[in-house]
Amino acid sequence: MSAPLETLASPWRHEEEIKKSRFLAQAMPVESPADALAWFESVGDPDATHNCWAYRIDDAYRFNDDGEPGGTAGRPILQAIDGQGCDRVAVLVTRWYGGIKLGAGGLARAYGGTAAECMRLAPRLPIVATGCLRLRCEFGELALVSARLREMEASIEQETFVADGAELSVRAPVDRLDAIAARIVDLTRGKVHPRRVDPC
Structure with a gap:
């Protein structure tokens, strides 16, 4: 039997520097896709290089690479949400480019890894049916x-x-x-x- 899914008890942030690029993951418990999209709009940094995101709410999910090569940002963030056993969660990872290219694999690891670490450290609550x-x-x-x-x-x-x-x-x-x-x-x-x- 699989473990019950969890959501976040509160918003959470986690920052990493990877090859001179700064990555800030922000995670938020959400109840609807509209909540998630409104939250992304409110916390994204328009001056950053990229604001990439994903959400999972029951069977509904979406992700966005915001100009990064396809599949290197939004999808790894979604995979991090699923891999952490979370639901009803939105995660935004903002990147400030530091001058060193990471390549497709490096980008996927950076976005997915920062998102996963953010959720791993965040306080959680079980989702009760x-x-x-x-x-x-x-x-x-x-x-x-x-x-x-x-x-x-x-x-x-x-x-x-x-x-x-x-x-x-x-x-x-x-x-x-x-x-x-x-x-x-x-x-x-x-x-x-x-x-x-x-x-x-």
Whole structure:
């Protein structure tokens, strides 16, 4: 069985000098491709020689060589993300050219190696698989149900008020969904029956 994937607990930076070129890797936890692209735009240095990047978010990924020879920068950064067992991560490696050419192999090692070392040193969190429950409860039970959900590490993603109460969409770790649903049924003496929904 493969190890669970991890994401970064916080943004991280790692810098190396390789044959007089300066390489700065910056890594960031992201939730969507749009988040990743906006982050690349905000942290890239327009005065640097190259700002090369990659992201991996579940099955979605992209990479960019930013003028380096094809396959020598973005793809090695993506391979570093995958090789470190990371997901929901964006990595930007900025290069300031120092006057010595590295060649295709040297570039791939520099970009991929700087990215991998950045993620290796960064604090990480396991990615916990989550699922969703939907439930409807009366106003009189709403405060109690909401409080118990929070105690059970469930988060209310959406709350929609209806004539006699509220409809809640709740996210929680997949392995706790059945226990949470059973606890809510007990708590409301069978008046509320959460149901699993997929996708959320």
